[in-house]
Amino acid sequence: MMNGRAQMNIVIVGHVDHGKSTVIGRLLADTGTLPKGKLESVKENCRKNSKPFEYAFLLDALKDEQSQGITIDMARCFFKTAQRDYIIIDAPGHIEFLKNMITGASRAESALLVIDIDEGIQENSKRHGQMVSMLGVKQVTVLVNKMDLVDFREEVFEKLKADYSDFLAQIKVKPVSFIPVSAREGDNIATLSDRMPWYSGATVLEQLDRFTSDKQLQDKPFRFPVQDIYKFTRKNDDRRIVAGTVAAGSVSVGDEVLFLPSGKQSAIQSVESFHTTPKKLATTGEAAGFTLTTQIYIRPGELMVKPSEPLPEVGTRFRVNIFWVGRAPMILQKEYKLKLGSARASVKLAEICNTLDASDLSYSNHKKQLDCRDVGECILETSRPIAFDPASASETTGRFVLVDNYEITGGGIVLENLSADETLLQRHIRERESNWEKGLIKTKERERVNRHRAKFIVFTGLPGTGKRSVAKALEQGLFDNRLNAYYLGVANIDRGLDADLGYHVDNAGERLRRIGELARILTDAGLIFITTIDDADDYDIEILKQLNEPSDILVVNMGENSFSRYHPDLQIPAGGRVADAVQEVASMLKTKEIIIEYQI
C-alpha cells in the first residue's frame, strides 16, 4: 500500500499588495478547502460593513480561527487537488519577514511569483525572483495579476512578460510560464477565463499539478555528507556505522568509496537500517548508514563519494554568491562559521567582487561589507579544506550557510573553486615576512652562542595520552643540559593572549594562528619552543608549519595516529615511561642536528 498522498511545497512571493493573499484565498475557495459557510459569512460581514469583499479578508478570518483547529497561518496553508496535497508557503512581501520567506522558500519545490499588472514590476518582484532562484527553486511561474484593471488586454500582458523575462534572463532564471489572472474575479485560477480568449495556456491549478517534484538528483554522482560515526556498544553491538543522508546518486554494498577531504578509501560492507527488510542499496534522500570493509578513522563532516564517478572539488578558497540577513554587516577578515553539507569550518570573507542592488539591478563593486539583505558575489576562504560541488553541478553539496555569533546570518551557493590562488594565510605570511624587522644578531651567531638551533616542537594526540607530562619533562631535560627550551601550556593562552576571544568555537582558527605567530617569534629568539595540541588534524599542523616559517616544526604524536595523510616526525605509543619518550625526542633532535648532545 502506498502510504501518504504525494505532497508538494509551493512558495508564493511578490511585492506587497500585488495580490498574494487573494491568490491563496481563491485557491482555497476554488478547491473546496474552506469550512462550510465560511465564504458566505465573510461576504455577509463585508456587506454589513459596506466594504467590497476581498479574498484576503477570508485569509484574515481564517487566521483568527487557528485555535479551532483550522490549519492556516501566515506561514503556510494546505489544500489538495485530485492529484496531490499542496502546502502553500506564504512569504510575506514585507521586508521584516525575510527570514520567514527564506525558511519557506528553501523548502519549496516550485514558486508562484505574483506581479500586479497595474503597478508593474517592483523592487520585491525582482528581489524575490532572485532569491527564489538562489535558494534553488527551479520551477517558477509568474502570475500576472489584476488583469481586470487593464481590461484583460493581451498587449499589456505581453509587455510585462517581455520586461520581466529580460530581468529573469539576467539572473539566469527561466520561468516555466506566465499566466494572466484576476485572482479577485477568479479568471484563470481554476477555470480558463472567457474574458481572455487570447490565452490558451494552463490555469493556475493546472500549472500546479504540472510541476514535477523529481529533482533528478538520483542520476547525479553519489554524494554522502558524513553526519556522524556511531559505535553503540549496548547489547554487544560492534557495528561502526557511518551515518548521514544521501544528497545525490546512490551506493550499493561492495562499492568502493572515497572520503574527502581526508582522501581515505574503503568499500561498503553493509547498508544498515532498523526495522526494515535487509538493504543492499541506498539512494538519494534516504537517511542511511553504512559499515565499511576496513577500519579507517574518519570524522563527521567528510564527503563520501565514489572514486569511479566525477569527483567533487576540494579547496579552501571559492567564489560564491552570498545572501546576507545578519543585523551586523558581514565584514572582511572576521571569522565566521561555515556549514556546508555536514562540514563545519571557520571561514573569512576574502573579497567582495560585486553586489547587486535589486531595486535598480545595478552592480556595485565598491562595497567593503555586505549589509542586511545584500546579495553579493564574493570570495570566501576556509581555514581548512572542505569538499563541495559548484551548485550548478550538484545543488545539495554546493550550498552553505554562515553563522555569526550563534545565529545563521547568511546563505549562499558555490560558483567555483579558486584554491589555486594565493590563500589569505599565504598572503598574510608573505606580508609579515617582508616587513619582519631583524635585530643585529644573525641567526648563526645566536645558534653558536646557544649551542643549539631553534625548533618548534608540537606534541599531538588524543586527550589523556600523557603528552603534557612528556613535553614538560623534555623542557626540564633540555634545560638541565643548559639548552634554551620553553614549554607553554595552551591553557595559559586562553586567559592571557586569547582572553579577547572568549570560548567561542568560531575562534578556533584565530587561536591556532596565535600559537603559530608565537612560535614564529620564540623560534626567532632562538628557543626550542614546546607545546601540546589536543586532537590536531592535518590542516592544523599545516597552518602551524606555515606560520612558523622560516623556522622548522617537529611533530611528536602520542598514541593513536588520527592524521589522515600527514606523517608525524615521531610516533610514541601512549602509556610508556616518560623518560623513554623524552629520550626518543632528544635522539631525534640530535639526528636533526638541532642539538649536539644530550645527557640524561
Next chain:
Amino acid sequence: MDHLDKLEAQSVYILREAYREFKSLCMLWSIGKDSTVMLWLARKAFFGHVPIPLVHIDTHYKIPEMISYRDRIALEWNLNMIYGENREALDRKLTFPDGHTDRLTCCKYLKSEALKHTLSGEWPRYRMDHELQHYVLDEGREPYTGVIVGVRADEEGSRSKERYFSPRDKDNVWDVGDQPPEFWNQFKTDFAPGTHVRIHPLLDWTELNIWEYIEREKIPVVSLYFNQGNGTRYRSLGCYPCTNPVDSESRTLNEIIDELKSGRLSNIAERSGRAQDSEDGGLETLRRDGYM
C-alpha cells in the same frame, strides 16, 4: 520514496543533527502517539539504540494505562527513562482536581513549571534503573541544552509557526516574531550559554501521517486510543480530569485511519477533547511560557 519515507528521512536527519551538535540532549516523551512515533524514529536514526535520555513530566494525574505502558516500553527498549514532577504543588494540593486552581494554572504548575525545573536540573529527576526495574533518584543534574519535542505544525495555530530548531532564551521564552532563518537543511545548532534549543523532528507530520506510520511500522501505542467496546476512544492523551474521549467506533489502526481520512473526525480538531485549550488564551499562552 513515498511521502511517509520522506517524512521519516527528514525526521531522522533532524534527530542525528541534534545528537551531533548538542552535548546535553534529551527527548520529551509524553507517552502519546506523536512522541512515541518520535521515539521510534530515534531507533531508526540510531540503528535500534536510543542514545538520548527520555524525559516524561509526570503530573500524577495521567491515565494509569499511560504510566504502565511507559515503564513497560522503557524496560523493553532499554531506554534511559527519566521523569520529573512538581512535588511542591502536588503536596500543597495546588491543582485543578483538588479544586484550588483553574485548569490553565494547574497545567502551568504541574507541566510547565515541572518541565522547566526538570530540564534545568534544579528539581530532582528520577531515572529507571534497569536492574532494579524501578525509578531511582538521578545523580545527573546538568541542564539540557537541546530538548527534542514531538509537536506538529498542523496541530494548532501557534505550532505551525515553529522552526525545526527553535531557540528559547534563559527564561524559556519563545520569540515568535524573530525566529532564525532555516536555509535548506541547515539549522540553528549554535547557542549562547544559558539559552537552549527546542528541536522539532515531527513538524511536517499530520495526525493522519502519524497513524499511517504507526500502522506501517506496527508501533505499539497505548490501548486508550482504541474503542474498547463502549463506543469511545481517546484521540489525544493527557491528564484524566481534563481529557475526554471522543465518540468513535474505531477498534483498529485502519479504522482510525479511515475515520480521519473521510469519516466523522475529518472536520473536528484533534485537541477538542482537551479542556484546557478552551480556557482564556489557551495553548498559545501556555506555549509562550514553556509548555510544549
